[in-house]
Amino acid sequence: MATTINQEIDARGSFCPGPLMEMIRAIRESSVGQTVAVLSKDPGSRTDIPAWVAKARHEMVAIEDLDGYTRFVVTKAR
Amino acid sequence: MAAEIVVLGGGVGGVLTANLIARKIPRTAARVRLVDTTGLHVYQPGFLYVATGAVNGGSLARDVRSLLRDDVDLVVDEAVGIDAAAGKIELAREGVVGYDYLVLATGSHLDLDQVPGLRDGAQHFYSLAGAERLREALRTFTGGRLVVGVAGMPYKCPPAPVEFAFLAEDLLRRRGVRAATTIDFLSPLNRAFTIESASRLVEPIFVERGIAMHTFVNIESVDPVARRLTSLEGEEFGYDLAVLVPPHKGADVVVSSGLTGGGQWVPVDRGSLLVEGQANVWALGDATNLPISKAGSTAHFEAPVIAEQIAALVGHRPARPVHSRYEGKVMCFLETGRGKATMMRFDYDHPPNPPRPSRFWHLAKLAFNRAYWFTVPQGRF
Numbered sequence: 476m477a478t479t480i481n482q483e484i485d486a487r488g489s490f491c492p493g494p495l496m497e498m499i500r501a502i503r504e505s506s507v508g509q510t511v512a513v514l515s516k517d518p519g520s521r522t523d524i525p526a527w528v529a530k531a532r533h534e535m536v537a538i539e540d541l542d543g544y545t546r547f548v549v550t551k552a553r
Numbered sequence: 554m555a556a557e558i559v560v561l562g563g564g565v566g567g568v569l570t571a572n573l574i575a576r577k578i579p580r581t582a583a584r585v586r587l588v589d590t591t592g593l594h595v596y597q598p599g600f601l602y603v604a605t606g607a608v609n610g611g612s613l614a615r616d617v618r619s620l621l622r623d624d625v626d627l628v629v630d631e632a633v634g635i636d637a638a639a640g641k642i643e644l645a646r647e648g649v650v651g652y653d654y655l656v657l658a659t660g661s662h663l664d665l666d667q668v669p670g671l672r673d674g675a676q677h678f679y680s681l682a683g684a685e686r687l688r689e690a691l692r693t694f695t696g697g698r699l700v701v702g703v704a705g706m707p708y709k710c711p712p713a714p715v716e717f718a719f720l721a722e723d724l725l726r727r728r729g730v731r732a733a734t735t736i737d738f739l740s741p742l743n744r745a746f747t748i749e750s751a752s753r754l755v756e757p758i759f760v761e762r763g764i765a766m767h768t769f770v771n772i773e774s775v776d777p778v779a780r781r782l783t784s785l786e787g788e789e790f791g792y793d794l795a796v797l798v799p800p801h802k803g804a805d806v807v808v809s810s811g812l813t814g815g816g817q818w819v820p821v822d823r824g825s826l827l828v829e830g831q832a833n834v835w836a837l838g839d840a841t842n843l844p845i846s847k848a849g850s851t852a853h854f855e856a857p858v859i860a861e862q863i864a865a866l867v868g869h870r871p872a873r874p875v876h877s878r879y880e881g882k883v884m885c886f887l888e889t890g891r892g893k894a895t896m897m898r899f900d901y902d903h904p905p906n907p908p909r910p911s912r913f914w915h916l917a918k919l920a921f922n923r924a925y926w927f928t929v930p931q932g933r934f
């Protein structure tokens with residue numbers, strides 16, 4: 476079953492640490508159970524975003540490599 | 554008819570841009586007006602040294618008039634509205650002022666109420682009053698838990714909290730209370746600060762000085778009574794003295810004008826610095842949304858780019874290409890304590906490669922702080 480995305484943020488125009496900060500801001504503003512997607516072109520996001528999600532104990536739903544960018548899908552777990 | 558050029562903000566970006574425009578355009582071709590709320594130009598990098606007791610706060614502010622060329626008019630007033638469609642700004646006292654070209658250099662401002670408990674529970678060195686209060690707190694600190702961190706991104710001068718941690722460590726050692734003190738450095742990122750190469754350089758120095766770095770700590774609240782910080786990531790840190798960089802916001806007048814599209818920072822083209830959707834409004838310095846350091850040196854390298862474009866438009870000539878594009882150039886010193894510092898120079902495409910900390914760069918930073926008043930605002934550097 477596909478996850479419902481509550482908010483998708485296009486951070487492809489911004490580079491490190493922009494996409495991570497967008498993810499943090501979106502998760503902060505979400506309620507528990509909601510899902511956020513962030514699009515990033517920054518190679519640093521591939522390590523930064525999953526590392527932050529693990530530390531903050533949220534759920535990394537998907538990391539999708541698309542056409543020249545990556546889509547990170549995260550559910551707020553607490 | 555002479556063109557009307559208005560520069561909003563009398564900080565480093567505004568003063569330098571106004572001076573460069575006036576230098577390039579004869580008075581008969583344009584009137585250059587700079588509007589600033591206070592009429593005072595404040596050298597904010599000095600706040601770090603006020604907090605550590607090395608510099609007197611009184612030396613950090615000068616009359617904007619004294620830094621401007623004679624052919625720039627100073628208007629001491631607060632801009633309360635911008636109507637970009639009509640080419641007008643509204644001043645609190647003097648009313649409506651029209652412009653042909655507008656430059657936004659309104660800076661970034663502290664938002665102490667964005668994080669609950671921050672105002673009462675933590676100290677900072679991001680304003681003169683804050684730095685003076687912190688100096689007292691450090692002077693009377695007898696040991697305990699010192700916590701240095703960041704309560705909101707983005708903030709100006711990304712390495713400043715790292716520098717503060719090193720200089721405070723020196724100070725507490727000199728005062729003989731270092732052995733009774735633990736120092737924790739809380740970073741919102743997974744490294745010391747935004748710039749990766751410089752973070753790799755300072756992280757071993759943290760270890761050497763006994764400063765414990767904690768990563769991914771985005772401060773969510775401060776409990777001034779229990780003296781405890783809580784992070785969005787779910788951690789808690791007790792403290793006796795917390796020094797936290799407050800969250801920053803854009804100038805109210807810019808945000809309420811709609812030019813930021815609901816955010817805090819003005820979206821600009823990274824090369825021309827033209828405000829998105831505008832043909833005669835530019836922004837520079839801390840006010841923009843560019844993903845580079847909010848720093849005085851950023852504004853310093855951006856100002857000539859805007860001055861050249863406006864001079865070309867007023868003079869009905871093409872802008873000189875190399876002088877009218879910003880390449881993302883920034884230059885910053887970074888104090889590492891024990892009388893040493895390093896330096897970072899970078900642009901959009903080239904990350905910095907900071908040299909090993911040395912006495913030379915520390916002395917260079919001190920010399921720059923003194924030379925600032927006679928060089929940067931006038932465009933002599």
Ligand SMILES: Cc1cc2nc3c(=O)[nH]c(=O)nc-3n(C[C@H](O)[C@H](O)[C@H](O)COP(=O)(O)OP(=O)(O)OC[C@H]3O[C@@H](n4cnc5c(N)ncnc54)[C@H](O)[C@@H]3O)c2cc1C
Nearest residue numbers: 562564565566589590597598632660710838839848849850
């Ligand atoms: C502790 C600290 C250390 C720093 N260290 C360094 C460093 O080592 N190197 C470095 O390069 N940078 C450093 N900086 C950053 C630097 O001070 C800023 O990036 C720089 O001042 C930005 O320039 P600006 O012209 O954009 O804004 P500012 O210098 O902040 O000026 C903005 C001006 O706009 C005016 N204004 C605002 N709203 C209005 C309005 N509505 N109407 C009229 N006027 C208005 C204000 O009065 C102000 O004068 C440091 C900053 C701090 C706080």
